[in-house]
Amino acid sequence: MTVHTQAVRIAGMVGRGFLILFISGLLGAALVRMAPGGDVDEQELDPRLRRESIEILRRQRAAQQSSLNFYPRFIAGLLRGDGGNSTLFGAPVAQLIRERIGTTVRTVLVGLAAGWCAAVLLAILSALDERVATVLLSTFVSATLLSVPSAVLAAMCLLLDLPPHAAIAAVVFPRVYPHAYAQLRASLERPHVIMARSRGLSRQRVFCWHVVPSTLAPMLALGGVSVSFLR
Numbered sequence: 164m165t166v167h168t169q170a171v172r173i174a175g176m177v178g179r180g181f182l183i184l185f186i187s188g189l190l191g192a193a194l195v196r197m198a199p200g201g202d203v204d205e206q207e208l209d210p211r212l213r214r215e216s217i218e219i220l221r222r223q224r225a226a227q228q229s230s231l232n233f234y235p236r237f238i239a240g241l242l243r244g245d246g247g248n249s250t251l252f253g254a255p256v257a258q259l260i261r262e263r264i265g266t267t268v269r270t271v272l273v274g275l276a277a278g279w280c281a282a283v284l285l286a287i288l289s290a291l292d293e294r295v296a297t298v299l300l301s302t303f304v305s306a307t308l309l310s311v312p313s314a315v316l317a318a319m320c321l322l323l324d325l326p327p328h329a330a331i332a333a334v335v336f337p338r339v340y341p342h343a344y345a346q347l348r349a350s351l352e353r354p355h356v357i358m359a360r361s362r363g364l365s366r367q368r369v370f371c372w373h374v375v376p377s378t379l380a381p382m383l384a385l386g387g388v389s390v391s392f393l394r
Contacts, residue, residue: 185238274331279386282336286343290351291366301340309337342385346378353377 248255282305289301308316313334320330350356351374359369 188238270327271331274328275335277328278332278335279339281332282339283343283382286340286347287370289344290347291370301344305337305340307337308333339385343378343382346381347374350374350377 285301285304289298292298313330316333317330320327320333353373356369356373359373360366
Protein backbone atom coordinates (compact mmCIF):
# COMPACT_ATOMS: atom_id res chain seq x y z
CA MET A 164 0.00 0.00 0.00
CA THR A 165 1.48 3.34 -1.06
CA VAL A 166 1.78 6.42 1.11
CA HIS A 167 -0.77 8.23 -1.06
CA THR A 168 -3.33 5.44 -0.58
CA GLN A 169 -2.80 5.49 3.18
CA ALA A 170 -3.24 9.26 3.26
CA VAL A 171 -6.47 8.97 1.29
CA ARG A 172 -7.80 6.31 3.66
CA ILE A 173 -6.91 8.38 6.73
CA ALA A 174 -8.53 11.47 5.20
CA GLY A 175 -11.66 9.45 4.44
CA MET A 176 -11.82 8.13 8.01
CA VAL A 177 -11.39 11.63 9.45
CA GLY A 178 -14.06 12.98 7.11
CA ARG A 179 -16.51 10.26 8.09
CA GLY A 180 -15.78 10.93 11.75
CA PHE A 181 -16.55 14.64 11.41
CA LEU A 182 -19.70 13.82 9.43
CA ILE A 183 -20.90 11.43 12.14
CA LEU A 184 -20.20 14.05 14.83
CA PHE A 185 -22.10 16.69 12.87
CA ILE A 186 -25.13 14.47 12.26
CA SER A 187 -25.14 13.26 15.88
CA GLY A 188 -25.00 16.84 17.17
CA LEU A 189 -27.76 17.90 14.80
CA LEU A 190 -30.01 15.05 15.93
CA GLY A 191 -29.20 15.77 19.58
CA ALA A 192 -30.08 19.44 19.16
CA ALA A 193 -33.34 18.46 17.46
CA LEU A 194 -34.26 16.06 20.28
CA VAL A 195 -33.58 18.73 22.90
CA ARG A 196 -35.87 21.18 21.12
CA MET A 197 -38.60 18.55 20.65
CA ALA A 198 -38.50 17.47 24.30
CA PRO A 199 -41.39 18.50 26.59
CA GLY A 200 -40.68 21.93 28.00
CA GLY A 201 -37.96 22.64 25.47
CA ASP A 202 -39.74 25.77 24.30
CA VAL A 203 -40.25 27.20 27.80
CA ASP A 204 -38.05 29.99 29.15
CA GLU A 205 -37.92 30.57 32.90
CA GLN A 206 -37.60 34.29 32.26
CA GLU A 207 -41.27 34.33 31.24
CA LEU A 208 -42.19 33.50 34.84
CA ASP A 209 -40.76 36.79 36.06
CA PRO A 210 -43.78 38.84 37.21
CA ARG A 211 -41.90 42.09 36.56
CA LEU A 212 -41.85 41.55 32.79
CA ARG A 213 -44.48 43.20 30.65
CA ARG A 214 -46.35 41.40 27.90
CA GLU A 215 -44.24 43.14 25.24
CA SER A 216 -41.04 41.85 26.84
CA ILE A 217 -42.41 38.30 26.98
CA GLU A 218 -43.34 38.48 23.29
CA ILE A 219 -39.80 39.59 22.43
CA LEU A 220 -38.37 36.66 24.38
CA ARG A 221 -40.69 34.25 22.58
CA ARG A 222 -39.72 35.61 19.16
CA GLN A 223 -36.02 35.32 20.01
CA ARG A 224 -36.48 31.75 21.19
CA ALA A 225 -38.57 30.85 18.14
CA ALA A 226 -35.70 31.97 15.91
CA GLN A 227 -33.46 29.42 17.64
CA GLN A 228 -35.95 26.55 17.65
CA SER A 229 -35.04 25.36 14.16
CA SER A 230 -32.08 22.99 14.50
CA LEU A 231 -31.23 23.39 10.81
CA ASN A 232 -30.67 27.11 11.42
CA PHE A 233 -29.24 27.04 14.92
CA TYR A 234 -26.77 24.15 14.81
CA PRO A 235 -24.72 25.23 11.73
CA ARG A 236 -24.49 28.78 13.14
CA PHE A 237 -23.44 27.34 16.49
CA ILE A 238 -20.68 25.22 14.89
CA ALA A 239 -19.48 28.22 12.87
CA GLY A 240 -19.34 30.26 16.08
CA LEU A 241 -17.33 27.57 17.85
CA LEU A 242 -14.80 27.56 15.01
CA ARG A 243 -14.39 31.31 15.57
CA GLY A 244 -14.06 30.84 19.34
CA ASP A 245 -17.58 32.13 20.01
CA GLY A 246 -19.74 29.78 22.09
CA GLY A 247 -22.71 32.13 22.20
CA ASN A 248 -24.28 33.84 25.20
CA SER A 249 -25.67 32.22 28.32
CA THR A 250 -29.33 33.07 28.78
CA LEU A 251 -29.06 32.25 32.50
CA PHE A 252 -26.05 34.43 33.35
CA GLY A 253 -26.36 36.95 30.53
CA ALA A 254 -22.67 36.65 29.61
CA PRO A 255 -20.62 35.06 26.80
CA VAL A 256 -20.08 31.33 27.27
CA ALA A 257 -16.36 31.64 26.53
CA GLN A 258 -15.99 34.19 29.32
CA LEU A 259 -17.85 31.97 31.78
CA ILE A 260 -15.62 29.01 30.88
CA ARG A 261 -12.45 31.07 31.37
CA GLU A 262 -13.65 32.28 34.75
CA ARG A 263 -14.57 28.81 36.00
CA ILE A 264 -12.04 26.50 34.36
CA GLY A 265 -9.59 26.72 37.26
CA THR A 266 -12.20 25.94 39.90
CA THR A 267 -13.60 23.09 37.80
CA VAL A 268 -10.20 21.47 37.28
CA ARG A 269 -9.34 21.72 40.99
CA THR A 270 -12.70 20.27 42.00
CA VAL A 271 -12.35 17.34 39.60
CA LEU A 272 -8.78 16.56 40.68
CA VAL A 273 -9.62 16.75 44.38
CA GLY A 274 -12.68 14.55 43.87
CA LEU A 275 -10.72 11.96 41.90
CA ALA A 276 -7.94 11.90 44.49
CA ALA A 277 -10.37 11.59 47.41
CA GLY A 278 -12.35 8.80 45.73
CA TRP A 279 -9.20 6.90 44.79
CA CYS A 280 -7.62 7.24 48.25
CA ALA A 281 -10.79 6.06 49.99
CA ALA A 282 -11.22 3.13 47.59
CA VAL A 283 -7.59 1.96 47.76
CA LEU A 284 -7.33 2.30 51.55
CA LEU A 285 -10.58 0.39 52.10
CA ALA A 286 -9.51 -2.26 49.57
CA ILE A 287 -6.19 -2.72 51.41
CA LEU A 288 -8.00 -3.02 54.74
CA SER A 289 -10.49 -5.52 53.34
CA ALA A 290 -7.82 -7.58 51.59
CA LEU A 291 -5.49 -7.80 54.59
CA ASP A 292 -8.19 -8.27 57.21
CA GLU A 293 -9.27 -11.89 57.34
CA ARG A 294 -12.61 -11.13 58.98
CA VAL A 295 -15.64 -11.61 56.74
CA ALA A 296 -17.52 -8.74 58.36
CA THR A 297 -14.98 -6.21 57.08
CA VAL A 298 -15.32 -7.42 53.49
CA LEU A 299 -19.11 -7.52 53.69
CA LEU A 300 -19.32 -4.00 55.12
CA SER A 301 -16.95 -2.60 52.48
CA THR A 302 -18.82 -4.35 49.69
CA PHE A 303 -22.15 -3.09 51.03
CA VAL A 304 -20.94 0.53 51.07
CA SER A 305 -19.52 0.21 47.55
CA ALA A 306 -22.62 -1.48 46.14
CA THR A 307 -24.92 1.08 47.77
CA LEU A 308 -23.06 4.03 46.27
CA LEU A 309 -22.87 2.26 42.91
CA SER A 310 -26.63 1.70 42.81
CA VAL A 311 -27.42 5.38 43.41
CA PRO A 312 -27.46 7.51 40.23
CA SER A 313 -24.77 10.15 40.01
CA ALA A 314 -27.36 12.94 39.81
CA VAL A 315 -28.93 11.75 43.07
CA LEU A 316 -25.52 11.68 44.77
CA ALA A 317 -24.87 15.22 43.60
CA ALA A 318 -28.29 16.35 44.88
CA MET A 319 -27.68 14.69 48.25
CA CYS A 320 -24.29 16.41 48.60
CA LEU A 321 -25.97 19.70 47.71
CA LEU A 322 -28.71 19.19 50.32
CA LEU A 323 -26.14 18.23 52.96
CA ASP A 324 -24.06 21.31 52.09
CA LEU A 325 -21.03 19.19 51.16
CA PRO A 326 -18.31 20.48 48.81
CA PRO A 327 -18.64 19.58 45.10
CA HIS A 328 -15.64 17.24 45.17
CA ALA A 329 -17.50 15.06 47.69
CA ALA A 330 -20.02 14.14 44.99
CA ILE A 331 -17.20 13.29 42.57
CA ALA A 332 -15.50 11.14 45.22
CA ALA A 333 -18.78 9.33 45.88
CA VAL A 334 -19.06 8.53 42.17
CA VAL A 335 -15.44 7.40 41.79
CA PHE A 336 -15.16 5.31 44.97
CA PRO A 337 -17.59 2.44 44.14
CA ARG A 338 -16.10 2.07 40.66
CA VAL A 339 -12.51 1.81 41.87
CA TYR A 340 -12.95 -0.24 45.04
CA PRO A 341 -14.06 -3.58 43.46
CA HIS A 342 -11.14 -3.57 41.01
CA ALA A 343 -8.62 -2.60 43.67
CA TYR A 344 -9.89 -5.28 46.04
CA ALA A 345 -9.87 -7.96 43.32
CA GLN A 346 -6.30 -7.09 42.30
CA LEU A 347 -5.07 -7.17 45.90
CA ARG A 348 -6.75 -10.49 46.66
CA ALA A 349 -5.38 -12.04 43.47
CA SER A 350 -1.87 -10.85 44.36
CA LEU A 351 -2.12 -12.20 47.91
CA GLU A 352 -2.97 -15.65 46.52
CA ARG A 353 -0.04 -15.87 44.11
CA PRO A 354 2.52 -18.61 44.78
CA HIS A 355 5.49 -16.33 45.45
CA VAL A 356 3.46 -14.31 47.97
CA ILE A 357 2.30 -17.45 49.75
CA MET A 358 5.92 -18.69 49.79
CA ALA A 359 7.14 -15.40 51.24
CA ARG A 360 4.56 -15.54 54.01
CA SER A 361 5.38 -19.18 54.76
CA ARG A 362 9.03 -18.23 55.25
CA GLY A 363 8.02 -15.97 58.12
CA LEU A 364 8.26 -12.57 56.46
CA SER A 365 6.14 -9.89 58.08
CA ARG A 366 2.81 -9.01 56.52
CA GLN A 367 3.90 -5.41 55.94
CA ARG A 368 7.06 -6.50 54.11
CA VAL A 369 5.20 -9.01 51.95
CA PHE A 370 2.59 -6.42 51.08
CA CYS A 371 5.07 -3.65 50.18
CA TRP A 372 7.60 -5.76 48.27
CA HIS A 373 5.47 -8.47 46.66
CA VAL A 374 1.81 -7.42 46.52
CA VAL A 375 2.06 -3.74 45.60
CA PRO A 376 4.43 -4.17 42.60
CA SER A 377 2.20 -6.81 41.01
CA THR A 378 -0.93 -4.62 41.32
CA LEU A 379 0.71 -1.36 40.26
CA ALA A 380 0.32 -1.83 36.47
CA PRO A 381 -3.41 -2.71 36.42
CA MET A 382 -4.17 0.05 38.91
CA LEU A 383 -2.36 2.59 36.75
CA ALA A 384 -4.39 1.40 33.76
CA LEU A 385 -7.58 1.84 35.79
CA GLY A 386 -6.45 5.31 36.79
CA GLY A 387 -6.07 6.26 33.15
CA VAL A 388 -9.74 5.57 32.43
CA SER A 389 -11.14 6.78 35.75
CA VAL A 390 -11.91 10.19 34.26
CA SER A 391 -14.67 8.53 32.24
CA PHE A 392 -16.39 7.62 35.52
CA LEU A 393 -17.46 11.27 35.80
CA ARG A 394 -19.64 11.33 32.75
